[in-house]
Amino acid sequence: MRLIGLTGGIGSGKSSVSQMLSSYGASIIDADQITHALERRGQPVWRAIFEAFGWPVLAANGELDRKKLGHWVFGTPALRARLNAIVHPAVRAEVRRQAQAAAESGAPVAVLDVPLLIEGGLYRMVDEVWVVYADPDDQAARIQARDGVGEDHAWQRIRAQMPLKDKLAYADRVIDNRGGLAELERVVKDLWQNVATGD
Template sequence: MIIGLTGSIATGKSTVSRMLKQKGYPIVDADEISRLVVEPGSPVLTSIAETFGSDILLPDGSLNRGKLGSLIFNDEEKRKKLNGIIHPAVRKEMLRQKEEWLEKGFNTIIMDIPLLFESKLQSYVDKIIVVSAAPAVQRERLIARNGYSQDEAEARINSQLSILEKEKCADAVIDNNGSMEETENQLDELLIKWNAVK
């Protein structure tokens, strides 16, 4: 069984992902892979530099994320171009890692994909868990964690598909408004219910 794990900014998806890892489930982490595919010397990074200019590279040959971010932030066309370079490479690597875990004999694999719905990757997984938190809780966490102002936190939350929309498309929702223990109990119950053997 391939389980897709997703949520929204500051809902606690990473916390649930860590819990699953501690329980021994293999994790295919889309964020980690998106960093991996743009490592110095990678074909993806070469392609990005050819498209956006070599000044998006730092002196050591790595990607200047800040510079690239400011280039694409308000430019839909450039963002599409960048996604067209990065996304296929990320998807290919995600599928490669999934196959590798299956070959090692694992029965349940977790695909941790923050933008699972936005990227329309539902077909990659058999079941979807959405980690949810109330917008007020998301806001508080963002302000505490990232030092954002109220407005900045709001903007970040509103830039994503609403958590309610995601919940509607989920096979299960983990409510992460309470304590870590409450969250873990919900996760354990779900893994038993789904018979998610490693």
Template sequence: MTLVLGLTGGIATGKSTADNFFKKHHIPIVDSDKIAHHIYDPGKQGYNEVVTEFSSAILDSDKKINRKRLGEIVFHNPQKMQRLDEITHPLIYQEVVNKLNKYREQAEKIVVFDAPLLYETGGQRLCDFVLVISLPESLQLKRLMERNNLTESQAQARIDSQMPLAKKIAKADFVVDNTGTIDELEEKLKEILLKVEAEG
């Protein structure tokens, strides 16, 4: 049986660092962000529907979707964010299901499903367990501003567009605080991996 470990948290809380840990342990990862990037590829259904909805103003000179420009539109407008979600989430969800089924056919013991919006999109239904990577919001804001070169208001808008971290923590099977070093995070993840493996 293949166990699916959902990995979520807030933006800039350290999911990518957790992904690197799982990769080192040869655990396959289904990354919803990477899938989301691909549905924006020119010619794809997602690309066509998003451009139709938000106009060619979101395109670069090479006709690719400028995600930062699109973000500036939706992160400050809940209705537009909802419309973008209505277009993209079903496409992402189906591709996630396809990838998980592929790993089940390969009889993988554990697969990590990395989804920043796991609970917002109902993705937890695909998981046996959910792990949340958490940070105090002040530190999350600081890391996001530094990582993405954003102003405080831009970073705050991105944080506010997601479900509050406290709600995700309340729903999760496992919670890891990521205020320490990478080594400390990896030690905590090792313990969780052992618990999940024991269920297999």
């Protein structure tokens, strides 16, 4: 099985690319979905986060208040590192399990959709890395529109991640998302057809 690692910065359009690949028939291993599942109330990761951060990070129903937790840790590197130390090992283990399951099922290609593919070291387990690129100003505008946050907070979230230009050094293929949606879809479809036919 060929394993593709898909990554990009926050607001780069990676989720749109992942949705397009899924519509073309790609088997998607989504790290964000895995993270949400692991952080559900009662799960070991949820318990570890609660023990580390306490009642303020819980919503009224006992689930994590992900928005509040995100606002809290994005502005404080020490807290972000503490959260990552809880979440990342569990996510990596589940990603590897799902990749193994996809290979055993006979899937010819699987896409590992991971925002922190490079930072978390998961790029080492893939056959090639695809990086979705966008200009930082476009990233900030998308974050503001999507999450309803101010410009300062959007930039804070961008700066909390590895710069997109640095991720390009790891890329086997770069998906340029500085144009419109139609252009992005054309690029992604061409890439997928090349992979699906073994080019």
